[in-house]
Amino acid sequence: MRFPRLKRGLLAQAIGMGLLVHGGSASALGLMQAYEAALKNDSVYRAAFYTREAGKENRILGRAGLLPSLSASYSGSKAKSEIITAGNQRDQEYISRSSNVSLRQSLINFDALARYKQGVLQSEYSESVFLSETQQVALRVVGAYVEVLFKQDQLALAKSERDAYLERVKVNDRMFSKGEGTRTDMLETRARLDVAEAAVLEAEDNLTATRLSLQAVVGADVVMGELEPLTQTFQRPPEDARTLKDWQRMLTENNHEVRSRQLGVDISQQEVNRQRAGHMPRLDAIASYSKSDSDTINTINQSSTTRSIGFQLTVPLYSGGAVSASVRQAVASREKARADLQTEIDKAMLELSRDYESLTSSVKKIEALIKAVDSGKLLVQATEQSIKGGVRINLDLLDAQRQLSQTQRDLAQARYTYILSHLKLRAAAGTLSTSDIREMSAYFR
Template identity: 40%
Template sequence: MKAASRVCLGWALWAAMTASAQAMGPFQVYEQALRNDPEFLGAIEERNAGQENRLIGRAGLLPKLSYSYNKGRNHSKATYLNDQGNRHEDRNYNSYGSTFLLQQPLIDYEAYANYRKGVAQTLFANETFRSKSQELLVRVLTHYTQALFAQDQIDNARAKKKAYEQQSRQNEHMFRQGEGTRTDILEAESRYELATAEEIQAQDEQDAALRELGALIGQPTVDIDQLIPLAPGFNPFALEPGNFSTWHEIALANNPVLASQREALDVARYEVERNRAGHLPKLNAYASVRKMESESGNTYNQRYDTNTIGIEISLPLYSGGGVSASVRQARSNLSQVEYELEGKTRETLIELRRQFNACQSGVSKLRAYQKALTSAEALVVSTRQSILGGERVNLDALNAEQQLYSTRRDLAQTRYDYLLAWTKLHFYAGTLREQDLAKVDEAFVPRAGAQPIHP
């Protein structure tokens, strides 16, 4: 029997260690989101489509080769006029034409502006994709920490319920002994019901966060036991660089949203030039090889083989005012994009400062809440002892318990807020990479018995 017990214990430990090793932290969720998140997969296709703009624009500067062929059956009536009267001749004949045409733009400012616009559109697509790639990192960590914080809230509420339930039983016992009051019992029951409501709310919030995570990795939902929790002894990261002015410069140079807006500005600028080219001449070189037989009444029963090389110039004179209107419209759009870039820059720098401050103050808040938690735990113990000595009353115990659980909640919230602030600081600076999420991932320690998330 002892041998069998040892075997069972060994299997249980092995299963727990295996499940713990396969449980997923934020980085593992991110790896699965790369393959399953619809928003990110759509961003990939958006980038791929944007890559073609450069080639589309370049095509306007390259030679164009075309071929046309026609063949038909003609029924016509020719009339000859002379002094003896008109003479008619019916003609039934076949005709055909075959043409190879090669064209090369020599001077075409519209085609050049369209090419430059295509290059800017390609760069815009690349920066937009870089932004959405970094946004995925933030979304993963946001929903992940929301689910864990909700679990902390659930555990906190259940601990409060247990404490209030014990307090209520104690108050009822004291009431029956004639040492307590009905008010003490009602106070404990009221706190118990409030803790129940908090537990229900936290469960709803956790369900929403887990479903968001499931949507990221292509599953209906995720079980909370599959997520690796934050280590109890989590320590804040070193903030490098430590001054905001450097982060300010980094964000202006690297933020993908601002970079994409600058490319959008180039797109609008070259759209103005493309429309302005409607007033300018175009010069093309061309070469053609043409074969014709009876193509018209003038070439009836005649065949022509013609090779041509030359240039052609076209100069627009008047188009009803459409070109001028298009230029004015494009310039207004350009001004709009300039204002949008200015607004995005201000918004980004404000958020950058907010996250920088949150990182700096988060370190102090964590220390303060950790000390407050130690004091709150000691306060609960001393209050219970004081009640036994007749120095404190039931309400003092309930308040001490409430302060303890509120401090635990605030400490948990501050830890998750710090991780998000550190991540978002790098996001707004435009430097958030997979290595940063991997660093955050190291702050999470697997719990025993966690279940794996299967891809």
């Protein structure tokens, strides 16, 4: 039966699979390179960036209502008049000129004050939304990156399993031709081979789909096998020692989505104040300087200069109920914003708990699966030896090989789950930054 030859064949396939799954290249696309490319090319991130740039101007727009306004005007015209006195008509032509400079400064203006506070909050809101999207693009990149690697792992394992069945088919054929095997063994192996072939085709399709998803995020072509693979070593970062309550406290203090919702409530409150200002008086200081030349027919060839300074008080009395209706509408919008805030907090807390449990469980799962892979390899070797002694049959070896492949796949998935859960926790805490992506990129070489 030449089992040593079979073992050498399987060992060569395993080495080949390892090179495919974990072998990097000089031109490999690292996680940090993918993240930096996404910051340049991801359309969602670019939209958030320009939204923030536009939102910054709300602070200045709101402040403008509290600052003085200065205006100037100039007019000139040529006039022709017909003057009739006691039946006598006299024509008069003259050039009329007028110039004016006026200054207005609000002294009491509750509407402008509310607009200013609202503008400041809107600028902070746009910044918070941008920070949230910065974290989301990091999660999208890492998620798409590890998804491609996982699909590559699945494809490599599927090919390895298929190749093992191909080798087993050859062994069964030789054994059957020598009268040492059975037709049942041949049929069992060929049936498993057909299933493995289908699994390879499905894995190739899945890898292509995930590769296209990563290309959409980074804005560049991703060649099969050029990503830096995940290292075999596993270390638990010190941040994982934090308890769930620690993460929850960080979430309430720093989470950008929650912060955005809270700013939405504050903006809505200033909108209430602005609408209520419709019932409040307004006091402005006014200064003007004007100069006119032949301003009217009675001042032909006369020039005048006028300087004035004073104040203007405006007291609203009645506007058909529009102000009261606007206040009620603004109050309703504020209450909705408060409800949205609580919804966001509940949602964030729920996702945080899930990610925390996923993180802690994935650590234990990785440790268990590493042992399971080692045990699976020993089982395959022991089964081969048992077949030699006539204790086990061909089907037992096929089952052992399949179980080992599934365990290797589960181990890879557990590693990727750990990385994503760790980054999601930091995003929920509002502390995910480029340094965290750089730290995680050390797991890919």
